[in-house]
Every structure is written in C-alpha cells, then in structure tokens.
Amino acid sequence: MSNKPKDNNFIDITPNDVKGLMVIESACHSHPWSEKTFTSCIGGRYFGEMLGTNQQQLVQADTAVGFYIGEYVAGEATLMDICVLPNEQGKGFGKVLFNQFLAQAKKLGATKVFLEVRAKNIAAQMLYMNAGFIEIDRRTGYYPSSSGFGYEDAIVMSLTC
Numbered sequence: 001m002s003n004k005p006k007d008n009n010f011i012d013i014t015p016n017d018v019k020g021l022m023v024i025e026s027a028c029h030s031h032p033w034s035e036k037t038f039t040s041c042i043g044g045r046y047f048g049e050m051l052g053t054n055q056q057q058l059v060q061a062d063t064a065v066g067f068y069i070g071e072y073v074a075g076e077a078t079l080m081d082i083c084v085l086p087n088e089q090g091k092g093f094g095k096v097l098f099n100q101f102l103a104q105a106k107k108l109g110a111t112k113v114f115l116e117v118r119a120k121n122i123a124a125q126m127l128y129m130n131a132g133f134i135e136i137d138r139r140t141g142y143y144p145s146s147s148g149f150g151y152e153d154a155i156v157m158s159l160t161c
C-alpha cells in the first residue's frame with residue numbers, strides 16, 4: 001500500500017491527545033510547547049486536527065504522523081503550530097496538514113491568515129510560499145536560536161483568502 005497521504009484521515013484534537021502529540025511536538029522543535037501550553041491551545045478560539053497515514057484509520061494520537069493548531073478570531077486565522085514526525089517529513093504530510101488548516105480557517109470565516117516562522121526554517125517557508133503566503137514583517141531576534149546560542153528572527157507571513 002502506498003505511503004502517499006490521503007486528505008481525509010483527520011481527527012479533531014482534544015485535551016486527551018496532548019500527551020501523545022507531545023512526542024511529535026518535542027521531536028520537531030528545539031523549544032517545544034509544554035504540555036500546559038499545548039492544552040491551553042485546544043478549544044475556544046483554537047481549532048486543530050491530527051493526521052494519520054493511509055495504512056490505518058487514525059484513532060488515537062500515538063499513531064498520528066502530524067498535527068496543526070490554528071486560532072480563529074473575527075475573520076482572521078493564525079497558524080499556531082504545525083508538525084510532522086521527523087522520519088515522516090518530506091512525504092507530503094505537511095502539505096496535507098497545511099491545506100486542511102487553510103480549509104478549516106476559511107470554513108470558520110477567515111479572510112486573512114497569518115503565521116510566524118523562524119528565518120532559518122526554509123522548509124516551512126517554502127510550504128507557506130507555495131500556498132501563496134507573502135512576508136509582511138520581520139521580528140528581529142524574536143526566537144531563542146535553535147542552536148542554543150543567541151536569537152533568531154521571526155518572519156511574519158500572511159495570505160488574503
């Protein structure tokens with residue numbers, strides 16, 4: 001069976017999924033969210049889904065390959081986080097997750113979508129640019145550097161839907 005991701009193996013994220021998804025979060029970021037921060041980004045103005053492969057229907061977080069978390073307020077959506085397990089990256093899952101985030105944001109009524117990305121994170125920037133996002137601002141020294149020394153700029157990008 002092909003490993004090519006399908007578009008429909010998504011499940012809404014609930015607080016019960018946080019422990020399982022922390023494995024992906026911690027593997028993907030030099031400065032990952034804490035469990036508490038992750039949990040605070042579920043429900044209310046936040047929306048998020050996790051994705052499974054097409055090998056098996058996704059039923060719980062510990063078999064997810066990735067997830068996204070978005071925020072929607074008054075016609076504007078923001079991508080809070082998007083992650084794919086490192087050994088599953090480069091297989092198309094990120095694009096499927098990002099397109100799902102955009103589709104959900106539009107469904108909620110977003111006409112503007114924003115995100116922030118590390119200046120050195122070229123893979124993520126390519127994903128966003130290919131979806132039509134443009135750089136609108138740069139926050140100097142916004143992130144602690146992923147190498148552990150100094151700081152790194154944040155690039156702010158947006159898309160008008």
Ligand SMILES: CC(C)(COP(=O)(O)OP(=O)(O)OC[C@H]1O[C@@H](n2cnc3c(N)ncnc32)[C@H](O)[C@@H]1OP(=O)(O)O)[C@@H](O)C(=O)NCCC(=O)NCCS
Pocket residue numbers: 028029081082083084085088089090091092093094095096116117118121122123124126127130
């Ligand atoms: C960003 C991320 C979600 C992309 O997921 P992915 O599954 O590897 O992405 P895909 O395989 O779907 O590739 C989607 C697009 O991303 C870009 N991309 C992915 N890997 C890339 C790389 N190594 N170099 C350049 N561009 C890359 C390409 O534009 C690609 O589209 P294409 O294949 O049509 O050229 C993943 O790298 C990740 O989880 N990174 C760690 C967490 C992170 O940085 N999140 C973003 C926070 S802003």
